[in-house]
Amino acid sequence: MRVLGIEGTAWAASAAVYDESDESVFIESDPYQPESGGIHPREAAEHMGEAIPAVIDRVLAHAAETTDSDAADSTDSDAADSTDSDAADSTDSDAADSTDSDAADSTDSDAESANRYDIDCVAFSQGPGLGPCLRTVGTAARAAAQALDVPLVGVNHMVAHLEIGRHESDFDSPVCLNASGANAHLLGYHNGRYRILGETMDTGVGNALDKFTRHIGWSHPGGPKVEEAAKDGELIDLPYVVKGMDFSFSGIMSAAKDAADEGEAIEDICFSLQEHIFGMLTEVAERALSLTGTDELVLGGGVGQNARLQSMLETMCEERGATFYAPDNRFLRDNAGMIAVLGAKQFAAGQTLAIENSQVDPNFRPDEVAVAWRENEASVARGHGVESAAASPSRQRGAEAIVDPVGPADAAFDLPGRSVRKHRLSKSYRHPDLDATLTRERTAAEARLTAEARAAGVPTPLVWDVDRERATIHLQHVGDADLAERLTTEAVATAGRHLAAIHDAGLVHGDPTTRNIRVGDRVWLIDFGLGFHTGHIEDHAMDLHVLRQSIAATADDPDSLLEAVIDGYTAAGDPAVVDRLVTVADRGRYQ
Numbered sequence: 001m002r003v004l005g006i007e008g009t010a011w012a013a014s015a016a017v018y019d020e021s022d023e024s025v026f027i028e029s030d031p032y033q034p035e036s037g038g039i040h041p042r043e044a045a046e047h048m049g050e051a052i053p054a055v056i057d058r059v060l061a062h063a064a065e066t067t068d069s070d071a072a073d074s075t076d077s078d079a080a081d082s083t084d085s086d087a088a089d090s091t092d093s094d095a096a097d098s099t100d101s102d103a104a105d106s107t108d109s110d111a112e113s114a115n116r117y118d119i120d121c122v123a124f125s126q127g128p129g130l131g132p133c134l135r136t137v138g139t140a141a142r143a144a145a146q147a148l149d150v151p152l153v154g155v156n157h158m159v160a161h162l163e164i165g166r167h168e169s170d171f172d173s174p175v176c177l178n179a180s181g182a183n184a185h186l187l188g189y190h191n192g193r194y195r196i197l198g199e200t201m202d203t204g205v206g207n208a209l210d211k212f213t214r215h216i217g218w219s220h221p222g223g224p225k226v227e228e229a230a231k232d233g234e235l236i237d238l239p240y241v242v243k244g245m246d247f248s249f250s251g252i253m254s255a256a257k258d259a260a261d262e263g264e265a266i267e268d269i270c271f272s273l274q275e276h277i278f279g280m281l282t283e284v285a286e287r288a289l290s291l292t293g294t295d296e297l298v299l300g301g302g303v304g305q306n307a308r309l310q311s312m313l314e315t316m317c318e319e320r321g322a323t324f325y326a327p328d329n330r331f332l333r334d335n336a337g338m339i340a341v342l343g344a345k346q347f348a349a350g351q352t353l354a355i356e357n358s359q360v361d362p363n364f365r366p367d368e369v370a371v372a373w374r375e376n377e378a379s380v381a382r383g384h385g386v387e388s389a390a391a392s393p394s395r396q397r398g399a400e401a402i403v404d405p406v407g408p409a410d411a412a413f414d415l416p417g418r419s420v421r422k423h424r425l426s427k428s429y430r431h432p433d434l435d436a437t438l439t440r441e442r443t444a445a446e447a448r449l450t451a452e453a454r455a456a457g458v459p460t461p462l463v464w465d466v467d468r469e470r471a472t473i474h475l476q477h478v479g480d481a482d483l484a485e486r487l488t489t490e491a492v493a494t495a496g497r498h499l500a501a502i503h504d505a506g507l508v509h510g511d512p513t514t515r516n517i518r519v520g521d522r523v524w525l526i527d528f529g530l531g532f533h534t535g536h537i538e539d540h541a542m543d544l545h546v547l548r549q550s551i552a553a554t555a556d557d558p559d560s561l562l563e564a565v566i567d568g569y570t571a572a573g574d575p576a577v578v579d580r581l582v583t584v585a586d587r588g589r590y591q
């Protein structure tokens, strides 16, 4: 099977031919480079209108050259001819026109053109992306499909960023970290969909870097320039914000701009941006591996080309015995090869589009896609429960810490019931100074907030001892299992009620996933390391969002559980927090 792929969601006008028989992917791209500032949607769309027909012609010329001789017979009027002239045409002429006129031209032309290139379908980026760009590219794709007389396949750009890594790595069911321009999220396959395990609560990771470089007067795209400048930098202090598996870049970006305005060395800011932002992405990726029990991670998206990000992810995976795969750079940045490869899978699964249903969607979310090409496959959470702190008294390793049971002989004095010693691991993927600060702060926060939450009436473990130097806490052992393994409406409603109680007392948990809640004769909140004091409705809503998201990401039938969380919360808490939840949940969605 051969697929013509077309990409043009923002900056890359790109076409590709993927040949399934030899797995070859031939890509031609023509990037849009803004004269000043960031990407201007209208200018970018004009670029698409000019460049897309030309890159299509170039890959079709290649397709014609590599067609089997039988099929090539029908190719007297060689493809290269038409390529040259089309390319020339479209360059002179005006953007929008060239798309239309090419469409018209090629529709009239030879019906057997499909055989000439041996193309079976045309796959295009249907969204998300910039509306004007998507529309231009959609028109070009429809025209090409009609000219070649083959079906059209609509591809979600984000799912394509993920699938190219899975395809190349041959991983079974990995967690995917997508680090691209307009987005940043963790995805895992579960029951016919890609679920969003965590995501940015504000801007995409590439856009965040690009905004900073724009602020200091550097041309677009800024990401590669940050990487270059970072080579000579040293660590300065910037905000580091993760909330469960979600994260936020707005605080760190304004701090970086302020630092530049105050005359801080640019290379130090660039270095520190990388250390903080990529540290955050690596931390949440590790948390997602831990939560799902998966041992495969793939990287996708343009920021994925960054060597420091790749090395952090590689180190993190190595340390926990997981395998990491990053595709070649040509497949990480926006490119039509990934669109063609996923297009082939969708085509084989029967996912073609009638022209009248092929409109583009600038807000197309990855979890809206029916993943028909993986219908009978294992969910990402196949090793579920592997790492849980089960009832049996043995060493448990979580994303962040090792928890050891403490025998009576180890305890300084006789304690009522069982206890555990929790040791926060130092993370060698992180800059040592940043790592030391985070470890110290989290150990202190955990000890303090665990006690404060109990004072607010919520079951939490008693804290027997804290050793800040060694980042170790000696705690009461609580519960029989993690909530992740006993997801009942009753238990999650109680968890919702507990969150309401701590919020009422002026603190948030910061990471209330189903692995940080223990169940037994009661429902206990544990691991307050990311907690802090706050009276903001926004922060309270975020806590509730993290709990609901961790349920939604792993439960087979999450709806009633999600409702129960809200019921529990409403029974004890501020209804304004529940109202705010909608805004918080939508925050990370494509801006």
Ligand SMILES: C[C@@H](O)[C@H](NC(=O)OP(=O)(O)OC[C@H]1O[C@@H](n2cnc3c(N)ncnc32)[C@H](O)[C@@H]1O)C(=O)O
Residues within 6 Å of the ligand: 009, 010, 011, 128, 129, 130, 157, 158, 161, 179, 180, 181, 182, 183, 204, 205, 206, 207, 209, 210, 221, 222, 223, 224, 226, 227, 301, 302, 303, 304, 305, 306, 307, 332, 333, 334
């Ligand atoms: C919706 C779609 O249009 C969008 N795609 C996109 O933004 O292009 P992509 O190729 O995935 O990523 C581009 C981003 O990747 C950053 N980037 C490229 N090379 C980089 C590097 N070496 N280090 C850091 N960032 C880098 C650029 O600065 C830019 O922000 C997306 O996937 O979100």
Ligand SMILES: [Fe+2]
Residues within 6 Å of the ligand: 157, 161, 180, 181, 301, 302, 333, 334
């Ligand atoms: Fe992208």
